[in-house]
Amino acid sequence: MSAGRPTISDVAAAAGVSKATVSRFFNHRERLLSPDIAARVQAAIDQLGYAPSPMAQALSRGRSRLIGLVVADIANPYSVAVLRGAERACREAGYLVMLFNLGNEPGREREAIEALAGYQVDGFILNTLGRGHSVPDAVAAQGKPVVLIDRRHTGMQTDFVALDNAGAMAQLCSHLQAGGWQELLYVTEPVAGVSTRRERTAAFGTCLQAPMAGSVFESAEGDDAALLAALAALRRRAGRKRRPAVVAGNAVVTLRVARAVRELGWQFGSDLGFAGFDDPDWAPLIGPGLTCIAQPTDAIGEGAARCLIERLQGHTGPARRVLLEGQLVVRGSSAPG
Amino acid sequence: MSAGRPTISDVAAAAGVSKATVSRFFNHRERLLSPDIAARVQAAIDQLGYAPSPMAQALSRGRSRLIGLVVADIANPYSVAVLRGAERACREAGYLVMLFNLGNEPGREREAIEALAGYQVDGFILNTLGRGHSVPDAVAAQGKPVVLIDRRHTGMQTDFVALDNAGAMAQLCSHLQAGGWQELLYVTEPVAGVSTRRERTAAFGTCLQAPMAGSVFESAEGDDAALLAALAALRRRAGRKRRPAVVAGNAVVTLRVARAVRELGWQFGSDLGFAGFDDPDWAPLIGPGLTCIAQPTDAIGEGAARCLIERLQGHTGPARRVLLEGQLVVRGSSAPG
DNA sequence: TTGTAAGCGTTATCAT
DNA sequence: ATGATAACGCTTACAA
Numbered sequence: 001m002s003a004g005r006p007t008i009s010d011v012a013a014a015a016g017v018s019k020a021t022v023s024r025f026f027n028h029r030e031r032l033l034s035p036d037i038a039a040r041v042q043a044a045i046d047q048l049g050y051a052p053s054p055m056a057q058a059l060s061r062g063r064s065r066l067i068g069l070v071v072a073d074i075a076n077p078y079s080v081a082v083l084r085g086a087e088r089a090c091r092e093a094g095y096l097v098m099l100f101n102l103g104n105e106p107g108r109e110r111e112a113i114e115a116l117a118g119y120q121v122d123g124f125i126l127n128t129l130g131r132g133h134s135v136p137d138a139v140a141a142q143g144k145p146v147v148l149i150d151r152r153h154t155g156m157q158t159d160f161v162a163l164d165n166a167g168a169m170a171q172l173c174s175h176l177q178a179g180g181w182q183e184l185l186y187v188t189e190p191v192a193g194v195s196t197r198r199e200r201t202a203a204f205g206t207c208l209q210a211p212m213a214g215s216v217f218e219s220a221e222g223d224d225a226a227l228l229a230a231l232a233a234l235r236r237r238a239g240r241k242r243r244p245a246v247v248a249g250n251a252v253v254t255l256r257v258a259r260a261v262r263e264l265g266w267q268f269g270s271d272l273g274f275a276g277f278d279d280p281d282w283a284p285l286i287g288p289g290l291t292c293i294a295q296p297t298d299a300i301g302e303g304a305a306r307c308l309i310e311r312l313q314g315h316t317g318p319a320r321r322v323l324l325e326g327q328l329v330v331r332g333s334s335a336p337g
Numbered sequence: 338m339s340a341g342r343p344t345i346s347d348v349a350a351a352a353g354v355s356k357a358t359v360s361r362f363f364n365h366r367e368r369l370l371s372p373d374i375a376a377r378v379q380a381a382i383d384q385l386g387y388a389p390s391p392m393a394q395a396l397s398r399g400r401s402r403l404i405g406l407v408v409a410d411i412a413n414p415y416s417v418a419v420l421r422g423a424e425r426a427c428r429e430a431g432y433l434v435m436l437f438n439l440g441n442e443p444g445r446e447r448e449a450i451e452a453l454a455g456y457q458v459d460g461f462i463l464n465t466l467g468r469g470h471s472v473p474d475a476v477a478a479q480g481k482p483v484v485l486i487d488r489r490h491t492g493m494q495t496d497f498v499a500l501d502n503a504g505a506m507a508q509l510c511s512h513l514q515a516g517g518w519q520e521l522l523y524v525t526e527p528v529a530g531v532s533t534r535r536e537r538t539a540a541f542g543t544c545l546q547a548p549m550a551g552s553v554f555e556s557a558e559g560d561d562a563a564l565l566a567a568l569a570a571l572r573r574r575a576g577r578k579r580r581p582a583v584v585a586g587n588a589v590v591t592l593r594v595a596r597a598v599r600e601l602g603w604q605f606g607s608d609l610g611f612a613g614f615d616d617p618d619w620a621p622l623i624g625p626g627l628t629c630i631a632q633p634t635d636a637i638g639e640g641a642a643r644c645l646i647e648r649l650q651g652h653t654g655p656a657r658r659v660l661l662e663g664q665l666v667v668r669g670s671s672a673p674g
Numbered sequence: 675t676t677g678t679a680a681g682c683g684t685t686a687t688c689a690t
Numbered sequence: 691a692t693g694a695t696a697a698c699g700c701t702t703a704c705a706a
Contacts, residue, residue: 055457080417098435115433396700398682
């Protein structure tokens with residue numbers, strides 16, 4: 001009766017009622033419990049410091065009020081920022097988030113989904129690596145509602161929340177154009193199989209109306225020499241009449257570009273223009289400050305959580321696509337000249 | 338028999354054996370199961386795609402193979418880096434980590450610990466805010482093993498893993514001294530009640546043997562004007578014979594100092610020396626590069642996980658203090674002159 | 675070596 | 691309005 005956490009039986013005994021009554025105290029108090037009994041139960045609960053076991057509840061109810069959140073890489077500030085928004089929204093709706101970090105290791109999605117499913121999560125929020133196709137299968141197997149963040153998967157008709165990539169790219173390019181930066185290089189992590197990267201790259205292509213010209217460079221980790229060469233080529237292409245600028249596909253790329261520029265001894269805003277996706281907190285400190293698209297990460301996370309919770313509350317209907325606008329933060333790296 | 342996940346009963350039925358036999362297949366296969374029966378069970382498992390429910394197992398066993406990890410702020414790269422190390426070590430030992438993020442909101446520790454305890458976590462790894470004293474109580478109430486990361490709590494006799502703060506501070510100061518930076522300012526987040534900050538501040542004091550001189554400035558969020566004033570005062574104090582340098586207490590402070598220096602129009606490495614705790618990935622990009630102490634975050638997380646798992650495996654004995662060495666990364670901000 | 679049955683801490687369906 | 695009692699999916703004596 002006393003070792004470990006008190007159970008519903010302990011409370012029932014202490015209050016001199018049945019387990020069912022104690023359970024009702026938590027679940028249907030107003031509707032069907034007499035005030036004096038309720039008071040006795042309350043007293044027993046306080047005295048013992050009782051709290052229901054979520055695990056036992058989940059087992060019995062078949063629902064856990066747990067939401068499974070899979071992130072591609074917890075070390076990536078974007079993932080973390082989104083995670084924060086989602087976690088807060090879930091918590092406010094009475095759900096707890098169970099987190100699974102893929103650590104950027106490919107092929108762990110299935111493991112993640114199954115581990116989470118084992119804990120009877122009621123639904124999934126997925127910010128996956130985006131490659132491979134184990135995700136659709138694994139999710140389908142669970143038959144639980146899902147919302148995708150940032151990266152879509154072919155063959156999955158689920159809710160999807162992300163930045164408006166095309167709109168953000170248009171903002172970046174027209175801003176650069178207005179500043180007189182006409183020879184662009186879009187630097188992205190390897191595109192293959194990742195929807196976000198594909199979309200941004202495609203949007204970059206459509207932004208290249210005359211007088212703008214541009215090309216794309218895929219920057220892989222550790223491949224710094226190639227990036228240096230690409231930047232050198234960019235400036236050569238631009239010559240002395242057209243100003244060269246880099247558009248970075250995300251904060252990881254921004255860091256690589258900043259390192260490269262430093263190594264080349266160039267100055268942002270004069271030797272090379274810059275504007276990129278994501279707005280890391282160190283962006284104002286690099287050279288004259290880096291112009292960036294700040295993603296509404298909180299809203300993305302919150303939107304995803306909302307979508308999922310609506311589904312959990314029975315909302316049915318076609319898969320939704322929620323695209324949120326980025327905010328252009330102008331700094332010296334894109335100064336007109 | 339078929340809706341939702343298959344259960345142990347489904348497998349038992351399909352294999353024509355009892356539930357107990359299926360259970361034994363997972364838990365005591367070698368010791369007490371005949372090969373042919375094992376094969377039949379295996380076949381049924383494969384056919385149905387069965388996996389045991391961790392929740393039901395936890396309920397039945399009283400142990401969950403879950404470790405509760407509380408982090409002060411998931412947006413803080415230090416927390417995240419430690420988390421990664423801990424998570425990996427736990428996973429390799431067959432434990433899953435259940436994460437609770439305090440989001441830097443004071444007073445949520447108790448909530449966190451109780452929520453985690455509800456899921457029957459076998460033990461806790463705590464990287465808390467460090468203020469208040471709800472933590473010791475809440476933990477004691479659960480009677481489960483605990484290891485503290487980075488911040489200690491008075492009145493808790495538990496394992497503790499952290500950076501060797503005194504050693505790291507000594508490295509920073511003697512490095513600055515060697516470079517001729519003799520007038521120091523230690524900038525820290527508000528010290529009150531946070532053991533790490535207290536220890537580093539104290540260590541700074543003991544480093545100030547002649548010819549070194551120094552003082553301490555507590556920098557609060559949003560209080561930029563005061564920081565600017567403190568830096569100006571530092572340079573004034575130094576005069577023209579002694580070179581002034583800042584020691585930053587962590588990456589958050591480093592960011593603030595970098596912003597302030599930029600605003601003042603100073604140059605790191607000449608107008609102002611710098612060396613700080615934590616080595617964010619943008620440190621090489623600020624001015625001539627910022628000299629930093631890189632914390633062994635992976636090792637800290639892993640060490641904490643190991644400590645806890647040993648306790649879970651029955652290790653008993655006095656509370657341990659594991660202090661790990663930081664690594665000094667020298668860059669231009671502390672250049673001798 | 676295998677099966678039976680009683681738990682683990684809840685909720686839900688009956689009665690009363 | 692309240693109390694038995696059977697689930698929920700699993701483990702573990704105890705029997706056989």
